[in-house]
Amino acid sequence: MAEMIKLFVNGVEVEVESGKNLIDALKVVGIEIPHFCYHPALGADGNCRMCLVGIEDGRPPLVPACKTPVAPGMKVQLDTGKIKKIQQDMMEFQLINHPIDCPVCDQAGECTLQDYYMTYDAQDSRMTVPVVSKGKKMDFGCGVVHDQERCVLCARCVRFTRLITKTGELGIVNRSDEARVTTFPGRPLNNRYALNVVDLCPVGAMTSQDFRFKQRAWFLTRDKGICHGCSKGCNIFIDHNREKYKDDIIYRFRPRLNEQVNGYFICDEGRLSYHAENEGRLLAARVDGKDCSVDHAVQAARKALGPKILMLVSPECSIEEMIAIKALADAVGTKLSGYSDGYIKAGDGDGWLIQDDKSANRAGLAKLGIDATKETFNGALNSSDAVISFNNDLFIHDTGSEFRQKLEKMKVIAVSTHNNTLTQNAAIAIPVASYSESSGSVINKDGILQHFGRAVQKNTPLADMTQIAGMLGSPIVTESDIASEMKKVLPSLTEVIPEGGLKLTESEAAHVPA
Numbered sequence: 001m002a003e004m005i006k007l008f009v010n011g012v013e014v015e016v017e018s019g020k021n022l023i024d025a026l027k028v029v030g031i032e033i034p035h036f037c038y039h040p041a042l043g044a045d046g047n048c049r050m051c052l053v054g055i056e057d058g059r060p061p062l063v064p065a066c067k068t069p070v071a072p073g074m075k076v077q078l079d080t081g082k083i084k085k086i087q088q089d090m091m092e093f094q095l096i097n098h099p100i101d102c103p104v105c106d107q108a109g110e111c112t113l114q115d116y117y118m119t120y121d122a123q124d125s126r127m128t129v130p131v132v133s134k135g136k137k138m139d140f141g142c143g144v145v146h147d148q149e150r151c152v153l154c155a156r157c158v159r160f161t162r163l164i165t166k167t168g169e170l171g172i173v174n175r176s177d178e179a180r181v182t183t184f185p186g187r188p189l190n191n192r193y194a195l196n197v198v199d200l201c202p203v204g205a206m207t208s209q210d211f212r213f214k215q216r217a218w219f220l221t222r223d224k225g226i227c228h229g230c231s232k233g234c235n236i237f238i239d240h241n242r243e244k245y246k247d248d249i250i251y252r253f254r255p256r257l258n259e260q261v262n263g264y265f266i267c268d269e270g271r272l273s274y275h276a277e278n279e280g281r282l283l284a285a286r287v288d289g290k291d292c293s294v295d296h297a298v299q300a301a302r303k304a305l306g307p308k309i310l311m312l313v314s315p316e317c318s319i320e321e322m323i324a325i326k327a328l329a330d331a332v333g334t335k336l337s338g339y340s341d342g343y344i345k346a347g348d349g350d351g352w353l354i355q356d357d358k359s360a361n362r363a364g365l366a367k368l369g370i371d372a373t374k375e376t377f378n379g380a381l382n383s384s385d386a387v388i389s390f391n392n393d394l395f396i397h398d399t400g401s402e403f404r405q406k407l408e409k410m411k412v413i414a415v416s417t418h419n420n421t422l423t424q425n426a427a428i429a430i431p432v433a434s435y436s437e438s439s440g441s442v443i444n445k446d447g448i449l450q451h452f453g454r455a456v457q458k459n460t461p462l463a464d465m466t467q468i469a470g471m472l473g474s475p476i477v478t479e480s481d482i483a484s485e486m487k488k489v490l491p492s493l494t495e496v497i498p499e500g501g502l503k504l505t506e507s508e509a510a511h512v513p514a
């Protein structure tokens with residue numbers, strides 16, 4: 001717990017955390033100091049001068065708040081005429097050559113420059129000479145599009161590639177009004193986190209090829225989610241919108257701050273994995289190649305349940321879904337396997353966020369004691385005449401091809417979010433809601449239990465996996481039954497999982513795979 005100190009802002013006493021600079025400390029108590037170049041993940045650069053404040057203790061008349069640590073008894077001035085004038089002057093300076101193209105800029109509605117103009121400037125331009133023309137719509141690589149004219153030269157993007165990815169593809173060249181951000185000749189952005197510069201850029205100078213011009217920022221609904229792209233479980237915003245006469249569609253994932261999981265960033269692959277929530281989905285139930293109702297498919301599947309059917313659960317399922325499916329296996333008296341080696345891409349992880357394991361909840365399998373070994377799976381497969389898979393895509397990276405021939409001779413029932421090799425060859429296919437359309441909890445590879453809520457509300461909602469397990473005969477499907485089962489395996493879990501996730505105790509996390 002950080003030490004709290006008292007200081008004065010515009011004569012009013014406030015209590016803030018020590019050890020922070022003025023921008024971060026005052027933000028927590030609802031006081032904004034405008035800034036462009038400072039970012040908590042990149043540190044203070046001091047180049048934009050937008051954060052100048054007054055301190056009544058004999059220091060120079062104005063100091064940058066980004067470089068000024070809070071101190072007990074400090075008297076900070078934010079509202080004097082002098083501060084307001086300097087903010088207005090800095091804004092005028094930033095806007096001298098800035099194109100007035102907010103109506104066609106992708107950043108409009110979430111642009112710091114636009115917001116600051118309205119708050120701290122709001123004066124007409126005094127410029128009578130033509131603005132300096134610079135590069136437009138420049139392909140910087142990795143799906144990043146740059147507009148040099150909109151850039152305020154805060155250097156956040158440059159510092160990201162130097163300090164965070166340590167790839168250094170970006171630089172600022174030339175001086176004064178000829179200064180511009182660029183890549184080095186023949187060396188475009190080339191790292192797996194490049195699209196973070198789009199979030200870092202306070203203006204519309206860095207945009208994403210994937211997102212630009214697809215939606216206006218103010219039409220999007222922002223829900224909190226957990227990326228299911230790998231076992232890191234990065235925290236994300238799911239930005240989605242239901243346009244008139246259309247379905248609820250996800251338009252982008254963005255990073256959501258969680259200090260103990262992903263910090264301020266996510267990888268590009270995870271960011272773009274929202275496409276898979278919109279596309280390639282299994283939407284209709286099928287029995288023997290013919291579309292039918294989900295009820296009909298579930299009834300057909302129920303008839304096939306018995307001791308000779310192997311149940312397969314996915315490491316993508318939430319803990320809640322796993323509990324319901326495990327209870328179904330126990331009720332039917334059959335084996336349950338979490339075998340899913342196909343989700344592991346050996347050597348793909350980078351020791352930071354990206355992990356080899358491309359599933360979100362393998363640790364949950366271990367926590368619930370669900371065997372995921374190939375040997376047990378093989379043995380169970382040999383002694384079974386049918387398989388029911390709960391969203392376990394055995395062939396996800398095609399490493400499961402050795403099972404293809406065996407499965408071709410067996411009755412396959414696929415309960416699945418997506419069309420895949422298994423559903424194509426299944427006698428019975430049952431569609432289910434994906435993680436953005438349902439809620440649940442997952443344990444990441446560091447033993448952090450995190451909860452996610454339902455974000456997307458489809459026009460025709462699909463049943464979630466727990467509901468399907470219940471329809472198939474699972475005795476544990478209600479929220480309260482599942483909650484009490486969760487508490488049995490996770491004793492440190494109190495009523496709700498905290499916003500930042502719950503770090504499991506050492507003994508609870510003992511089974512979390514490395």
Ligand code: SF4
Binds near residue numbers: 154201206
């Ligand atoms: S492109 Fe954006 S992040 Fe980079 S220097 Fe310009 S304004 Fe800052």
Ligand code: SF4
Binds near residue numbers: 230231233266267
């Ligand atoms: S590192 Fe993994 S969890 Fe994080 S954004 Fe990338 S794919 Fe998603």
Ligand code: FES
Binds near residue numbers: 038049064
């Ligand atoms: S944020 Fe302090 S100088 Fe830019």
